[in-house]
Amino acid sequence: MRVRGWGETHEIGDSLQAILFRQPVFLRNTPAQSLTPDEQLSRSQWQAFLRGLSVFERAAWMNRPASTYLAESKPYQLAVARQCGFLVPETLVTNDVERIQGYLPAEIAIKSVDTVLLYDQEEALFSFTRAVSSSALSESSLSRAPVTAQRLLEPKVDLRVTVVGDRTFAVKILSNGRGVAGDWREAEPSSLEYVDAHLPKGIQDCCRALMCRLGLNFGGLDLAETPNGIYFVEVNPTGEWSWLSNAQRPIGPAIADWLANPPRNCSV
Numbered sequence: 001m002r003v004r005g006w007g008e009t010h011e012i013g014d015s016l017q018a019i020l021f022r023q024p025v026f027l028r029n030t031p032a033q034s035l036t037p038d039e040q041l042s043r044s045q046w047q048a049f050l051r052g053l054s055v056f057e058r059a060a061w062m063n064r065p066a067s068t069y070l071a072e073s074k075p076y077q078l079a080v081a082r083q084c085g086f087l088v089p090e091t092l093v094t095n096d097v098e099r100i101q102g103y104l105p106a107e108i109a110i111k112s113v114d115t116v117l118l119y120d121q122e123e124a125l126f127s128f129t130r131a132v133s134s135s136a137l138s139e140s141s142l143s144r145a146p147v148t149a150q151r152l153l154e155p156k157v158d159l160r161v162t163v164v165g166d167r168t169f170a171v172k173i174l175s176n177g178r179g180v181a182g183d184w185r186e187a188e189p190s191s192l193e194y195v196d197a198h199l200p201k202g203i204q205d206c207c208r209a210l211m212c213r214l215g216l217n218f219g220g221l222d223l224a225e226t227p228n229g230i231y232f233v234e235v236n237p238t239g240e241w242s243w244l245s246n247a248q249r250p251i252g253p254a255i256a257d258w259l260a261n262p263p264r265n266c267s268v
Contacts (some may be wrong), residue, residue, distance in 0.1 A: 002056040018060045018259040054180040060262030067170035067215035071237040084209035089151040107152040159223040164254040170197040
């Protein structure tokens with residue numbers, strides 16, 4: 001396989017040992033303006049080309065495209081996480097307000113079914129998790145699209161667990177030494193601290209089982225530590241990690257080491 005572009009030619013052959021597959025967001029994201037036929041053709045064919053890389057079956061993948069696409073499904077994640085022993089908050093994926101109000105507690109978390117990144121001219125629009133009262137929901141507010149509605153996990157301390165092969169890097173996300181109410185991504189970045197955390201063996205076993213079931217060699221897991229236990233929130237098979245990597249928490253080097261020396265018993 002040969003790819004030419006940006007003044008370079010890249011040859012991919014049978015000697016390929018390992019592949020780092022990062023999310024092709026430039027193909028997935030919703031464009032701000034209508035695409036021309038040429039642009040539509042380019043996007044569709046490059047997307048097909050990336051899927052076609054799956055022909056390199058002998059290479060170790062981080063992560064294989066088919067596994068990535070399936071693992072990005074939030075409802076599927078939740079179902080598999082429960083099967084792997086995780087606590088999972090009561091969840092509905094629906095646009096039926098009456099069903100949400102009848103099934104879930106009064107205080108709930110509302111989030112998108114899939115990651116939302118939209119563009120309005122030059123402005124990027126991203127959706128966060130919202131803590132709301134189910135009584136405040138209306139049919140009109142959910143008529144356009146379904147949402148993921150869950151029992152609100154509060155109080156809680158957010159845990160970010162980055163898994164690289166058989167290595168696990170876990171941190172607690174705190175502000176002023178305490179857990180962050182709501183979606184921590186909306187907090188002022190300078191107010192956040194990332195403190196190394198030790199996961200109970202049972203949770204470590206759940207993380208390994210989940211990665212195995214999803215066929216992932218890398219993942220960023222979001223967990224929530226509550227008075228009632230540690231709950232699974234989601235896993236991102238192409239999650240960000242660079243802001244957590246440092247000399248004491250060498251996530252970047254661990255990824256490089258895995259790619260340079262992939263284990264024979266890797267997930268895929």
